[in-house]
Amino acid sequence: MSPIPATVFARLSVDLGERSYPIIIGDHLLTDVELFRGIPGQRIAVVTNTVVAPLYLERLSATLNAAGKQCIPIVLPDGEEEKNVTNLMAIFTALLEQKCDRKTTLLALGGGVIGDMTGFAAATYMRGVPFVQVPTTLLAQVDSSVGGKTAINHPLGKNMIGAFYQPQWVFADTDTLATLPDRELSAGLAEVIKHGAIIDIEFFEWLERNIYALRARDREALAYAIRRSCEIKAEVVRQDERESGLRAILNFGHTFGHAIEAGLGYGEWLHGEAVGCGMTMAADLSVRLGYLSASEQARLQSLIKAAGLPTVAPDLGELRWLDLMEVDKKNEGGQIKFILLKPLGSTSITAVPADQLSATLHACTRA
Numbered sequence: 001m002s003p004i005p006a007t008v009f010a011r012l013s014v015d016l017g018e019r020s021y022p023i024i025i026g027d028h029l030l031t032d033v034e035l036f037r038g039i040p041g042q043r044i045a046v047v048t049n050t051v052v053a054p055l056y057l058e059r060l061s062a063t064l065n066a067a068g069k070q071c072i073p074i075v076l077p078d079g080e081e082e083k084n085v086t087n088l089m090a091i092f093t094a095l096l097e098q099k100c101d102r103k104t105t106l107l108a109l110g111g112g113v114i115g116d117m118t119g120f121a122a123a124t125y126m127r128g129v130p131f132v133q134v135p136t137t138l139l140a141q142v143d144s145s146v147g148g149k150t151a152i153n154h155p156l157g158k159n160m161i162g163a164f165y166q167p168q169w170v171f172a173d174t175d176t177l178a179t180l181p182d183r184e185l186s187a188g189l190a191e192v193i194k195h196g197a198i199i200d201i202e203f204f205e206w207l208e209r210n211i212y213a214l215r216a217r218d219r220e221a222l223a224y225a226i227r228r229s230c231e232i233k234a235e236v237v238r239q240d241e242r243e244s245g246l247r248a249i250l251n252f253g254h255t256f257g258h259a260i261e262a263g264l265g266y267g268e269w270l271h272g273e274a275v276g277c278g279m280t281m282a283a284d285l286s287v288r289l290g291y292l293s294a295s296e297q298a299r300l301q302s303l304i305k306a307a308g309l310p311t312v313a314p315d316l317g318e319l320r321w322l323d324l325m326e327v328d329k330k331n332e333g334g335q336i337k338f339i340l341l342k343p344l345g346s347t348s349i350t351a352v353p354a355d356q357l358s359a360t361l362h363a364c365t366r367a
């Protein structure tokens, strides 16, 4: 093999003292031997799934071998509904069968499902082994591969079992987005829009101007959206790694979104679709509380629609909505906490009056 050198668009850092790590964003990273030579360990357990393995496993495996490392593939079934304890156990079983020790590195090759599950396995296998993220969806490149939240789902609640565990490297190879279905690209745009809406109005305005370039996979536009998203997320995580306050803003749209995912059954709506719709619901609630103007709400809704995301939620029934939102990790003392916009580009974290929440649920859902 003659390795293709990477074109690195951006090299960022998540600054967390001794747990700091680089995020490398660029083209052809998967074939860059020198980049992968730098990851810890000689034995690399590559956790991926049945969709991503035929696309990228051989390429990565060849690169790891050329870098003097042994690749141990672990291929799981695909889908949000597979982010569960059965597949977590399947990772542990494969690691034990292969006699993997504490020096074995776990590398996640895939989207957020593989990244979250592999991260949790890395946090707990032999009480913690090195972890590397190679995100291959837009959503994973702009959000889930950065920040160290790892988890599996429980039938009663999304991401309820997990740990904070930071990777040691993140390699976001933008080439891999070429094979991503359009629906998955749109799902990733939800988290990009979220970053603008909560903290960076200039980025939000840039997204309003460039949303169709992003959907057309314009190389420069995507590279910028990934870089800016990672910068924003890295800075929030730097300030509040374990979500004692500020980091909760990254859950804008997720209180409603997680309820949609669990309520419909994992995998029915994509995570990004549920977040996109959840953001329109949180914006509706923000307007009802006088935090956001109707014109700002309309701008957010138009951008979410233009990204190809749903803006009307399924009607789960009010009691079921409340039941699902009551197991959200942000809640305190039985009160549901919401991330609201106050105004567009900044947030307020608050409990809300029951009648206002009820009005939003009725306004934003369809049977």
Ligand code: NAD
Pocket (backbone or CB within 6 Å): 049, 051, 052, 055, 078, 079, 080, 083, 110, 111, 112, 113, 114, 116, 136, 137, 138, 139, 140, 143, 144, 145, 146, 147, 148, 149, 150, 159, 176, 177, 178, 179, 180, 181, 184, 187, 188, 271, 272
């Ligand atoms: P996903 O991992 O299910 O990937 C989406 C689909 O694309 C899957 O079918 C996958 O196999 C396929 N795929 C992956 N890469 C591909 C490629 N390059 N070409 C073609 N197909 C490809 O979903 P996702 O949207 O990446 O991630 C969603 C998950 O991320 C959710 O479980 C969510 O809870 C989690 N998440 C975690 C964090 C965090 O901070 N840890 C943040 C946001 C979301």
Ligand code: GLY
Pocket (backbone or CB within 6 Å): 143, 146, 147, 149, 247, 250, 251
């Ligand atoms: N996606 C939410 C967080 O990382 O905090």
